[in-house]
Amino acid sequence: MIGDLRLEIEERKNELKTERKILMATQKNTNYKLLFTILLALVLSISMYSFASAQGPAPTDDEVNAIAKKLFCPVCENTPLDVCPTEACRQWREQIRQMLIEGKTEDEIIQYFIDTYGARASGDPPNKIASYLIPVTAIFLGTALLLRALQMWKKPKAAESAIPAGEAKQVHQDEYFNKLEDELKKRK
Amino acid sequence: MIANLGLGILLITFIVTVYSAVTAAASNPKGLARLLRSLPSLRAKRFADELEKLETPQRAASMAESARRAMLLTFPLLTLTSLLLIYLLVNDHYEVKFVYEVTSRSMPTYLKVTAWWGGQAGSLLFWSWLMSAFASLVTLRKWDRDREFLPWVIFVSCVTLAFFVGMTAFFENPFRVFYQTETGVEAHFFPPANSIPFTPEDGRGLNPLLRHPGMIIHPPLLYLGFVSYVIPFAFAIAALITGRTDDRWIRLTRRWSLWAWLFLTFGLVLGGRWAYDVLGWGGYWGWDPVEIAAFMPWLTGTAFLHSVMIQEKRGMLKHWNMLLIILTYDLVIFGTFLTRSGVLSSVHAFAQSAIGPLFFVYIAMTLIVSVALVIYRWGELKSETEMNSLLSRESLFLFNNLLFMSILVVCFWGVIYPLTSELFTGSKVTVGPAFYERANGPLFAGLMFLMGIAPLSAWGHSTLKTLGRAMWLPTIAAVLVTVAIFATYTHNVYALIGFFLVAFVILITLYEYWRGSRARMKIHSENILTAFWNLTARDRRRYGGYIVHISMMLMAIGILGIELFQMETQGTLEVGQQQSIGGYDVVYKDIARFTGPDGREVTRATLSIYRGNEYLGDLHPRIDYYWDSQQSMTIPGQRATMKDDLYILLVNWEPASATGATFKIYVNPLVNWLWMGSLLFLIGIIIAAWPDKDPERVAVRAGKRARQASAAD
Numbered sequence: 001m002i003g004d005l006r007l008e009i010e011e012r013k014n015e016l017k018t019e020r021k022i023l024m025a026t027q028k029n030t031n032y033k034l035l036f037t038i039l040l041a042l043v044l045s046i047s048m049y050s051f052a053s054a055q056g057p058a059p060t061d062d063e064v065n066a067i068a069k070k071l072f073c074p075v076c077e078n079t080p081l082d083v084c085p086t087e088a089c090r091q092w093r094e095q096i097r098q099m100l101i102e103g104k105t106e107d108e109i110i111q112y113f114i115d116t117y118g119a120r121a122s123g124d125p126p127n128k129i130a131s132y133l134i135p136v137t138a139i140f141l142g143t144a145l146l147l148r149a150l151q152m153w154k155k156p157k158a159a160e161s162a163i164p165a166g167e168a169k170q171v172h173q174d175e176y177f178n179k180l181e182d183e184l185k186k187r188k
Numbered sequence: 189m190i191a192n193l194g195l196g197i198l199l200i201t202f203i204v205t206v207y208s209a210v211t212a213a214a215s216n217p218k219g220l221a222r223l224l225r226s227l228p229s230l231r232a233k234r235f236a237d238e239l240e241k242l243e244t245p246q247r248a249a250s251m252a253e254s255a256r257r258a259m260l261l262t263f264p265l266l267t268l269t270s271l272l273l274i275y276l277l278v279n280d281h282y283e284v285k286f287v288y289e290v291t292s293r294s295m296p297t298y299l300k301v302t303a304w305w306g307g308q309a310g311s312l313l314f315w316s317w318l319m320s321a322f323a324s325l326v327t328l329r330k331w332d333r334d335r336e337f338l339p340w341v342i343f344v345s346c347v348t349l350a351f352f353v354g355m356t357a358f359f360e361n362p363f364r365v366f367y368q369t370e371t372g373v374e375a376h377f378f379p380p381a382n383s384i385p386f387t388p389e390d391g392r393g394l395n396p397l398l399r400h401p402g403m404i405i406h407p408p409l410l411y412l413g414f415v416s417y418v419i420p421f422a423f424a425i426a427a428l429i430t431g432r433t434d435d436r437w438i439r440l441t442r443r444w445s446l447w448a449w450l451f452l453t454f455g456l457v458l459g460g461r462w463a464y465d466v467l468g469w470g471g472y473w474g475w476d477p478v479e480i481a482a483f484m485p486w487l488t489g490t491a492f493l494h495s496v497m498i499q500e501k502r503g504m505l506k507h508w509n510m511l512l513i514i515l516t517y518d519l520v521i522f523g524t525f526l527t528r529s530g531v532l533s534s535v536h537a538f539a540q541s542a543i544g545p546l547f548f549v550y551i552a553m554t555l556i557v558s559v560a561l562v563i564y565r566w567g568e569l570k571s572e573t574e575m576n577s578l579l580s581r582e583s584l585f586l587f588n589n590l591l592f593m594s595i596l597v598v599c600f601w602g603v604i605y606p607l608t609s610e611l612f613t614g615s616k617v618t619v620g621p622a623f624y625e626r627a628n629g630p631l632f633a634g635l636m637f638l639m640g641i642a643p644l645s646a647w648g649h650s651t652l653k654t655l656g657r658a659m660w661l662p663t664i665a666a667v668l669v670t671v672a673i674f675a676t677y678t679h680n681v682y683a684l685i686g687f688f689l690v691a692f693v694i695l696i697t698l699y700e701y702w703r704g705s706r707a708r709m710k711i712h713s714e715n716i717l718t719a720f721w722n723l724t725a726r727d728r729r730r731y732g733g734y735i736v737h738i739s740m741m742l743m744a745i746g747i748l749g750i751e752l753f754q755m756e757t758q759g760t761l762e763v764g765q766q767q768s769i770g771g772y773d774v775v776y777k778d779i780a781r782f783t784g785p786d787g788r789e790v791t792r793a794t795l796s797i798y799r800g801n802e803y804l805g806d807l808h809p810r811i812d813y814y815w816d817s818q819q820s821m822t823i824p825g826q827r828a829t830m831k832d833d834l835y836i837l838l839v840n841w842e843p844a845s846a847t848g849a850t851f852k853i854y855v856n857p858l859v860n861w862l863w864m865g866s867l868l869f870l871i872g873i874i875i876a877a878w879p880d881k882d883p884e885r886v887a888v889r890a891g892k893r894a895r896q897a898s899a900a901d
Contacts, residue, residue: 061758061850072618077532078476080620083469085822123620125605131619135601135627139594146590150583153504153575 059100067096067106074117191284191363194272195377198313198357201265205353208258209346212339215251223429226564252339256327259342262320262349270317273310273362277303283387285375286310286362292393292816294787299394302404306394308528309362311407315524316352318408318415323349326419334440340426341419348418351550359542393816396788402462406455410482413452414520417489419444421517424510428561433506433568438496446877449493452486453873457743457866468822468837470756470854472862475621477532477603481523484599488516491592498582501647503572505582507562508589510569514558521551531607579650584642591635598627625751629682636689636744639737640696662695669695678753686748690741697734704731724875732876739872742865749832749858758839758852770855772834773798777806779849789813793838793849797827809838809851830864832857 068082073089081089092113099109113121125131213220221236273286277300282288290303290310305311323345331338356362364375367383379385397403420441427437459479460472473479492512498505526532529544562569575583602619610616644650644658669691670684678684701720708719724731757769761776768774777794784790792810796803807825814820827834835854 061760061852062756065756065758065852072620078474078618080469080474085468085820118615120606120616120618123618123622125609125617125619125623127609127617130609131601131605131623132627135594135598138597138601142590142593142597146586150575150578150586153571 059097063100064093064097067100067109068093070106070110070123071113071121072123074113074121080123190272190276190281191365192377194269194276195357195361195363197265197269197272198353198361198363201262201269201316202350202353202357204258204261204265205346205350208255208262209343209350211251211258212255212342212346215248215255215339216336217248252342255339255342255346259327259346260324262346262353263317263324266313266317266320266353270304270313273313274301274304277301280391282389282391283366283385284362285364285366288366288388288391290391290394292391294816295393295399296786298404299399302398303394305407305411306398307362309356309360311411312352312356312360312528313362314408315411315415316349316356318411319345319349319352319418322415322419326422334436336430336432337423337426337437337440340429341422344422344425345418348422355543355546359546390816393814396812396814396817396819396821397466400462400466402458402465406458406462409451409458410455413448413450413455413489414482414485414523416444416448416451417485417513417516417520420448420492421513424513425558425561428510428558428565431565431568433565435496435499435503435506438499438509442496443877443879445489445493445496446873449486449489450870450873450877452482452489453869454866456482456486457863457869461863464859465826466821466823468824470754470824470835470837470852470856471750472859475602475619475624478527480599480603480624481526484596484603485516485519485523487592487596487599488512488519491589492516494585495589498585502582504575505586506569506571507566510562511559512589514555514562517558518551518555521547521554525551526603576649577651579645579652579655581642581645581647581650584638584645588635588638588642591631591638595628595631598624598631602627633685633689636686636693636741639740640689640693643700643734643737644696659696662699663692665695666691680752683748683752686744686752690744690748693741694738697737700734701731728878729876732872732874735872735875736869737872739865739868742868743862744865746859746862746865749861750856753857755855756852758850760848760850762848767851767853769853770832770834771799772804772853772855773800774807774834774836774851774853776849776851784812787815789815791838793825793851795825795836795851797834807834807836809836811838828860830858830860833859 065082069080071081071092073079073081073084073086073092075088076084076086079089081092096109099112104112110122114126119126217239221239224232224236224239227233276284276287277291278297280287280291280293286307286309290307291300295303303310305314323342326341326345327338361377364377366373366375366386366388367379368386369380369383373386374380420437423437423441427433456479459482463469463474464472492509495505495512496509499509525544525547529541529547531541531544577583602624605619606617641655641659644655646654666688670688673687674684701723704723705716705719708714708723709716712719712722714722755770757767759767761767763776763778766773766775775796775798777796779791779793781789781791790810790812792808795807795809797805797807804827807827809825810823812821812823822837822839825836833854833856835856837852837854839850839852
């Protein structure tokens with residue numbers, strides 16, 4: 001299902017890419033496709049304009065980006081939607097704008113994208129427990145292990161705590177450090 | 189023709205590496221026999237007896253020497269292979285598939301050379317070449333004192349090398365040539381039946397994102413870091429096999445691991461700089477799996493750097509150091525694996541890729557064998573001393589290791605979670621930056637705190653009292669700094685915690701310097717500068733390390749700035765219109781489109797920057813469109829100061845309305861501290877890693893000279 005969608009998206013993306021290429025390469029090319037695109041754009045913008053005038057001011061780019069930031073491009077790997085340069089992503093951003101005009105909230109828009117393009121459209125994994133609990137547990141286990149090891153290391157020391165102070169000093173093998181410490185002590 | 193020659197030499201190299209590995213292992217039948225005896229099999233024991241009979245010192249020495257020479261041979265062989273590939277790249281041999289994929293006629297020559305590591309096959313060859321250089325360097329050193337390590341170091345290096353060379357030769361060969369067959373154009377080593385050679389007119393060209401100075405230095409540095417970690421690992425394994433499990437292997441590889449760390453760190457920073465300049469999303473680090481792949485060995489490498497000191501000074505943590513270097517080695521391979529196997533895009537792509545499963549098997553094998561060796565030697569790796577206090581330096585280092593490992597766990601989990609999710613539930617998820625920032629933030633804060641207090645604690649024993657006496661002054665100063673920041677800059681709690689820790693670490697480190705210099709000034713009656721100089725020279729590792737700590741804190745300032753205070757806005761401007769952000773006024777002046785020198789189409793906007801009425805200069809964000817690879821690149825216009833960066837992107841330029849253009853404008857506070865910090869880092873690490881005169885070798889040389897002198901008499 002998702003695979004199909006992806007294929008479709010990829011196809012769409014490729015189409016758009018070639019469209020753009022044509023646009024850039026031969027701007028005077030009176031290609032039907034081009035004409036059609038321009039017509040479509042015209043119709044779209046007119047309809048958008050009427051929408052906008054009907055339902056208050058159009059959302060700013062910043063408002064669109066604020067939501068797009070929380071979404072990931074469904075096509076490119078790990079690219080946030082607000083910075084993805086592909087044509088497909090521009091369309092998705094336009095879709096966010098459209099939904100904002102329609103009065104949808106941020107959560108609704110994000111949910112729509114998750115429903116349409118799968119969980120990967122959102123930067124937060126859906127299963128909070130698995131995504132956070134496992135590393136947190138591992139870290140706690142590590143901490144417990146370390147504390148336990150420290151205890152074990154300390155125990156034998158407790159038994160022979162009668163080591164004279166002179167010997168404890170010899171533990172410093174860093175000669176220079178000792179010297180420095182001694183010098184500092186002398187200073188007082 | 190040249191492609192065939194390259195292929196042939198590559199195959200010979202593979203045979204040589206395998207020969208070297210096998211001979212090295214066989215040159216030490218006693219060691220092998222001992223290993224075999226530990227296996228619970230009668231036949232293995234009998235074979236071990238046979239092996240021991242074979243053992244003669246002359247035979248072992250000549251075999252080890254043969255292995256060493258074979259090892260040394262790999263470097264010229266791989267150099268020759270690489271030169272052939274570069275020749276093909278530079279001279280537009282588009283009949284070679286690799287050349288076709290990464291170069292084009294319009295590219296300047298230096299980019300054609302760097303295209304060597306721009307594609308998969310070439311970058312694997314590059315990896316192998318660096319590896320052989322490093323392994324050769326190691327085998328060239330004096331081995332008088334460590335004869336028994338030599339064969340095993342060669343063995344480990346050559347197994348690693350054989351793996352990479354084999355992969356280059358058999359799966360990702362850059363010397364495949366195009367042939368026109370009945371079914372279409374295919375790439376082969378040798379002409380298939382009924383085919384004619386096929387040469388495309390022009391190549392596809394290097395991905396434009398890779399045509400950046402940062403991208404020219406960043407991969408080699410990162411790979412240098414990766415490859416140089418193989419050497420400490422090889423010594424660790426040699427120590428495990430030979431049973432010389434004292435800290436000899438650590439002392440021998442100390443500088444190697446420092447240099448490896450230097451390359452890896454700087455490679456990471458340069459990668460960040462490249463992303464900032466080229467990727468056009470206003471940042472330098474996006475917690476992308478590819479970035480994390482290089483970051484993970486850095487984490488274990490940094491932990492290793494600290495924990496080996498405990499072994500050197502206190503004879504503890506021998507198991508842990510072994511495990512750390514094994515982990516680092518496998519994370520290095522894992523990093524290359526992640527970026528090269530296609531596993532990141534999808535589990536299915538991984539299954540289809542030729543090299544993915546191979547990498548996977550190799551990582552699993554090396555991990556299992558190495559850990560088995562550690563377990564085999566477990567008893568001999570016992571600590572020589574005990575832990576005395578929770579505040580001693582060794583125990584603080586342990587907590588440092590714990591934090592590094594925790595960050596590693598978070599990163600590792602973030603990278604593999606989407607893969608496991610796809611594998612088990614079929615749905616692919618994205619783990620975004622929010623996850624890493626939330627999970628790692630407190631861990632980094634903890635590391636910074638430790639960085640502050642650990643240098644003050646003593647080996648063996650410290651108490652709250654001694655620590656407190658050493659740190660109360662800098663702590664109060666750090667609090668004052670934080671109060672000042674609160675009053676003038678920000679009320680953000682996270683930022684204040686961060687800035688407090690930065691001030692805490694820097695002040696304590698400077699105070700340590702000051703205490704040391706003062707002591708020298710008193711005792712040796714030196715002036716402050718000489719005292720400072722001599723102090724650093726006397727214990728370069730320690731004071732170089734302090735400089736590295738300070739540099740990390742400077743970087744932290746940059747990271748805090750951009751993470752917490754970044755501002756952005758986007759809008760469509762008509763010529764003459766202005767947009768304001770963060771105290772800057774940006775006026776859109778005009779836009780131009782022209783063809784660049786290498787055939788790219790440049791769309792370049794001009795914007796004037798004002799602060800109030802003061803004119804600060806023009807910025808030129810642009811979009812470059814590359815016809816050969818049909819990709820575009822968004823290059824920001826930047827104005828960098830220590831306070832903040834103004835960073836403008838030309839988001840889109842519609843030909844339909846020549847007057848309006850959309851810009852995305854970022855203000856990135858303090859980010860320059862990050863780059864400054866990385867320069868200081870270089871200084872610090874070079875001070876720490878600069879080779880000492882080897883005292884033993886100096887003695888040997890002096891002895892020789894004396895002998896020569898006496899012979900002359």
